[in-house]
Amino acid sequence: MKFVAYTRELQGTGASRRLRISGKVPGIVFGAKEPQMIEIDHNALFHALKKESFHSSILDMELAGAVEQVILRDVQMHPFKQLVLHVDFQRVDATTRIRKKVPLHFVGEENSQAVKLDGCLINHVITELEIECLAQKLPEFLNVDVSGLAKGQSLHVDDLQLGAGVKVVLHGKKNPVVATVVAPVVEEVVVAAPAPAAAAPAKGKGKK
Known part of the structure; x- marks a missing residue:
């Protein structure tokens, strides 16, 4: 799978908040080289995260005109909103274990x-x-x-x-x-015994 990322210049809580308001997700790419701060379109990332392969396969990340191979390492979601707060990727190559x-x-x-x-x-x-x-x-x-x-x-x-x-x-x-x-659960059906019929009153009794 391939996705597009952009270089993120501003850092900090306020900058990340403004980034999310504009429909972007702050992230980071680490491994092999210096860590790189990135931003990704929220809707594109949100839909990609629904695919199983995005979580468990090597991804092609296009950044500043170059393509790097990465794997998804961590995703931070909002506690109750369908909102991605932050995402981490790791660079990989043929020798990375x-x-x-x-x-x-x-x-x-x-x-x-x-x-x-x-x-x-x-x-x-x-x-x-x-x-x-x-x-x-x-x-x-x-x-x-x-x-x-x-x-x-x-x-x-x-x-x-x-x-x-x-x-x-x-x-x-x-x-x-x-x-x-x-094993299948066998339900035991219990049939209740019929209640005994009330005895008829003896002749000559019960009436005056």
Whole structure:
């Protein structure tokens, strides 16, 4: 993906506030060279942030007539308005090694024995993973094939097929569960017993 940025001359809280009022977003690009203060059109950035690939792939940033490769590092949003307050990018090249969270795409659920034959559901325990790799090998997402899962089984990080040079950063966790099969819930219907009929009064009683 490609986006256009512009050099930001003024800094400070007041300058950033005026920038946002004019429909721009203040930002910064760091890494490899000196940090560069930038500004980006808010609407263009807001719509780009809705795309999954903008968060987990290498981007081409056009700045002052030159194109640099960057990745998105941080986005600050307004607490309740649909407003981007600040954005950070990192320059990357063929030798840059990065850590980045990428989304998981689950495939093959409809073909799994657990779903087809046993009526189970597959619970997505983890929806993204932090990986470490060269920037040029950064995958946009990781496919998680759950077609082989049967009732009572789970899929772990060690079961995932990763590209060459890509490894998962677990932060001390040991082979966490990515997806697990959940058995269908059987609802027990309780039928209430009918209330006993009231006994008829004996003849000759109840009336005077």
